[in-house]
Amino acid sequence: MALTQTLDRKGQIQAAAQNLFRERGFAATSMRDLAKAVGIEPASLYSHITSKESILREICFHMADQFFEQLDQIDGQANPAEQLKQAIIGHISVIRKNYDASAVFLHEWRFLEEPNLGRFKSLRRDYEQRFRAILEAGQAAGQFRQMNMKIVLPTLFSSMNWAYEHVKPATLLPPEEVGETIWRLFVQGLEHK
Amino acid sequence: MALTQTLDRKGQIQAAAQNLFRERGFAATSMRDLAKAVGIEPASLYSHITSKESILREICFHMADQFFEQLDQIDGQANPAEQLKQAIIGHISVIRKNYDASAVFLHEWRFLEEPNLGRFKSLRRDYEQRFRAILEAGQAAGQFRQMNMKIVLPTLFSSMNWAYEHVKPATLLPPEEVGETIWRLFVQGLEHK
DNA sequence: CCTACCGATCGGTAGG
DNA sequence: CCTACCGATCGGTAGG
Numbered sequence A, B: 001m002a003l004t005q006t007l008d009r010k011g012q013i014q015a016a017a018q019n020l021f022r023e024r025g026f027a028a029t030s031m032r033d034l035a036k037a038v039g040i041e042p043a044s045l046y047s048h049i050t051s052k053e054s055i056l057r058e059i060c061f062h063m064a065d066q067f068f069e070q071l072d073q074i075d076g077q078a079n080p081a082e083q084l085k086q087a088i089i090g091h092i093s094v095i096r097k098n099y100d101a102s103a104v105f106l107h108e109w110r111f112l113e114e115p116n117l118g119r120f121k122s123l124r125r126d127y128e129q130r131f132r133a134i135l136e137a138g139q140a141a142g143q144f145r146q147m148n149m150k151i152v153l154p155t156l157f158s159s160m161n162w163a164y165e166h167v168k169p170a171t172l173l174p175p176e177e178v179g180e181t182i183w184r185l186f187v188q189g190l191e192h193k
Numbered sequence C, D: 001c002c003t004a005c006c007g008a009t010c011g012g013t014a015g016g
Helices: A009-024 A031-038 A042-047 A052-071 A080-097 A099-107 A116-140 A149-164 A175-188 B009-024 B031-038 B042-047 B052-071 B080-097 B099-107 B116-140 B149-164 B175-188
Strands: none
Touching: A009 A031, A009 A052, A009 A099, A031 A042, A052 A080, A052 A099, A052 A116, A080 A099, A080 A116, A080 A149, A080 A175, A099 A149, A116 A149, A149 A175, A149 B149, A149 B175, A175 B149, B009 B031, B009 B052, B009 B099, B031 B042, B052 B080, B052 B099, B052 B116, B080 B099, B080 B116, B080 B149, B080 B175, B099 B149, B116 B149, B149 B175
């Protein structure tokens, strides 16, 4: 919401929606709440957006785009552990740059309607597979232990995704510190060698 | 919902609410939805419950009770790594025994009203502190490395709490396997020694 | 546990 | 971007 005054009306609506959807959830946020936050009449929202769901759709798919862009920037020549480190820090950085939107992306996507819901799930699956490929490359290279991917992969994502909650933006730890710590924990474990 | 037919009406309402709140969220579930699931008229719900929020309250605090009970059963004489293992497996077991309710506990608690909301947050903080104490005991004993607890603790909880999602009940891995794998990952890490 | 109903609020449209 | 408004639905109560 900090940059609201520099955005056009459509951008203001998106920013206000991200904040409200994050704080109250999609279902508990009314178009009247949203209009009030923007400072216009409820009906005027529909000059800029087509439906409540269309706002959610833009938030979710814009976040998905950013997560994929980040993945495309990691060093394909690095070893798996290093690639994993870059992917983890990148993922957390995207969350941090989109404090409200990432919470919506993570929690409110289920209110998407078909066919958007199906497309969203498909993108998310693709993204998870990219991480899985890194982990499996590490196993193939003998760097990582053989562990059940059905457990390891969701554990990794859960570990990365808490970053949006628990802590307010002002007191946030730097994404690099969070990412490095999670990576070290994940790769080396808590126990002394 | 499997045992609905053996429950009294109040229990049926609770079971149906857990399922609906899990699938659609608290805000998006109407009392009419709930009544339909139970097979009575909407107004009849109020013979057994006082408000929509009171159902949520019972779910959340009943789950909290179970999490604490589980913690009280771990072996206080064991070393920190072993205590951690028992606590993790116990936590995941509670989630597994309450498939619908645990999702509600984890995601819908924010729709609690004061003073319940405050009480809930306080209980959750206490619970987290119990885990923190185990981790710090491990550090004090030289068994665990010094790491930023502000990162390690939420990472641990996130890792444990994914268990309620991603996977349908029928295909669930045994809680012991999930718990042991997460514990090993958390303590030893992914990398070969 | 039901019928009947309350005032409030919902997402969205018509028409300018 | 506004005024005016639509039909549908909301959580909950009265009274039996």
